[in-house]
Amino acid sequence: MALVTFLSDFGDKDYYVPAVKAKMLSINPQLNIIDISHSIAPYDIEHAAFVLRSTFREFPKGTVHLVGINTIGTMTQGYIGVKLEEHIFVGPNNGILSLLADQDPGILVKFADIHLKDSTFPTRDILAPIAAKVASGAAIHDFGGPLTGFRKLMSRQAKATREHIIGHVIRIDRYGNLLTNIRKEVFEKLNPGKFTIQFGRESVDRLQNGYDQVEAGDPFAFFNSLDVLEIGINHGHGGNLLGLKQDSVVYINFGP
Template sequence: MAVITFTSDFGYTDHYVAAVKAKILSQNPDATIVDVSHGIEPYNIAQAEYVLGAVFQDFPEGTVHIVAVNTHGSKQGKYHAAKYKGHYFLMADNGLLSLITEGSPDKVVELHTDNPQMSFPEKDLLAPAAVYLAKEGDMDILGEQTTNFKQLLNRQLRLNDHSITGHIIHVDRYGNLITNITRDSVDTIAHGRTYTIHFGRETICRIHPTFNQVDEGDCCCTYNSLNQLCIGINKGHAAELLGLGFDSQVDVRFYPGA
């Protein structure tokens, strides 16, 4: 049986996470359930996309991902199963699927349901579907194939010969600011030139290997394990101290010569 992952905005104080897991285990006591996070901010599908998108490909192909964030985000009560890069995803039709798959899932079905306005679809619809798919069930049995799902667009970089404009796409638990500017984009535009990084009122002239390469309390930039440009303060909370957060603009400016 394939692994089932679980990502939600349920938090850790209520019974909701346990109820979904109980449903899965009641149908297959041998199921392997991995929590990605239940600390997603309520209804925050952008945060869910970043957190799950950062890790889902580390799981074996065939893994089933339940995403219970903003699950009542569709007035029509539509829920989908999708396949993308060898993985299965189960979620509401709230735009998150288009973000996770960059608008191009390999296959999508709209899940059959007799009660589209059910009060706990994560338990009553998504959990049984996850067990079925984890047992290598045919996705077509779960619903009708469709190309009609809510479309949202991730923030895109703006690039020219002398600059890159990006945005903060995630703030982690330590207050580090993760941007959508990648190592590849910087290397491609730089061509060996010097550059500076601008955010808020700050200007940084180099990218360090890790945050602890600067003195405690100092701001610096580094690349994370996904090769995304990150802004942090050594032993400090960058988001609070710099007054920046999700969607704040970050610029990289390049200068003539080496």
């Protein structure tokens, strides 16, 4: 199955998304193109990386992921192909692909000049043809040579000791729920049985298994399907009601 996912900050009001898809389909009309999202805020590499990191493993191994985020600008240092956990990523060398996993990619290719062209629309003119051809059976090595290193960005990590974990809000979803960078595995290793989670004007001393285990208007905290701590207000916009925003601090204190 020739499967390509497509992630961009193009929105849905212009011609950009269909133009990129048309380019890929002109190369292989049998491609199955799946939109991950085109509602990423312009140039928001951090959000795009979060969305892609949270979803790419759900697709079959061998899927090609086309990334059209901030493809023109001072941050972008050429265009690359990456093989990571049996998935192929085609996108700009602007740091976004370094945020997808904790380990480095198994294969890293810098696309050769012969496959590049001057363009104000490189996602369509450069990346889409390569993604389509790779999804159709070509190898990313066919389009360039090995790259020893690529542009890396550092994501904020939670700090943990035996006494506490200090994390941050990394995303507020459309419901106002707040996702943090506190991972379940870290919490379970340190948790002595008693703890207090402090966020904004609220604190809780127990975890739920979902949103509806507290009354409407009450705060909740649980480890979600991504195995990160999620907090908020049931049937309320947690960000607004708690006075929290992206990068706000969340504390877990252990002990009585």
